[in-house]
Amino acid sequence: MCPRECAGCIAVSLFPVIFFCVVANLLLFFPNWSLVYIQEQHLTVEVLYLGGAVGGGFLVLFPAMHFLAISKKQYCGERCGMCLSVLFALISVLGATYCFGISALGLIYGPFCQHSQGSRDLKWGRPFEDNLTEFGPGSYLFNQTLWSQCIEPKNIVLFNLVLFTVQLGSSAIEVFLCFIQMINGLVGCICGERRRPQR
Structure with missing residues (x-):
């Protein structure tokens, strides 16, 4: 597989x-x-930072479109396009790393929810934020009995866990694929334009 075709496969995978x-x-x-939770500003800063939409989304989307475009060229390795793809792949890696x-x-910090900690008064906050050093059985990530501390929104802990895990896994795949494209782009840039053999 030549660098051009490899770039196309990476784009389709992205x-x-x-x-x-x-x-x-x-x-999220x-x-x-x-x-209601948007209107009352009951969202975590990690949601508002748009890691998935901007970092893992748009900062990877446009480079992926470039990878797909260079895969449709007539030559097996267009030097200018492949060199430019290295820069775009680097931008994608940075965006995906931001998302990750x-x-x-x-x-780590957990969801923003209405909770009570030993008092009858309910308050909005992050009840798991104080236990950041506990990543064993004491962490809310591994101890579902702690999830009941969050009263509203209902099932917010599971909601956050699933969606942030999807972002985490997806951005890790993006970093891997874009790193491969950086290497692929360097190979295409060094090899230059090689015509496919006529059949």
């Missing part, structure tokens, strides 16, 4: 992963499928 990142990020704005970092923070 599109569904980009879709998952963007959709997961957008869904609507716990319980309600607009924001998603990891969203998982």
Whole structure:
């Protein structure tokens, strides 16, 4: 497989992963499928930073479109296009890394919810934020009995876990694929334009 064809395969592989990142990020704005939490500003900063929509979405989408475009050229390795794809792949890696970092923070700090901690008064906040050093059985990530601390929105802990995990996994795949494209682009840039053999 020549660098041009490899770029096309990477682009096609990136599109569904980009879709998952963007959709997961957008869904995080609507716990319980309600607009109330946006209006009352009961969302975490990790949702508002748009890691999935911007980092894993648009910053990867346009480079992926470039990868697909250079795969349709007539030559097996167009030097200018392949060299440019290295820069685009680097932008994609940075965007996907941003998404990965924001998603990891969203998982570590936990959701923003209405909760009570030993008092009768309910308050909005992040009840799991104080236990950041506990990543064993004491962490809310591994102890489902702690999830009941969040009263509203209903099932917000599972909601956040699933969607941030989707973003985390998708952005990790994007980093891997775009790193491959950086290497592929360098190979295409060095090899130059080689015509396919006539059949």
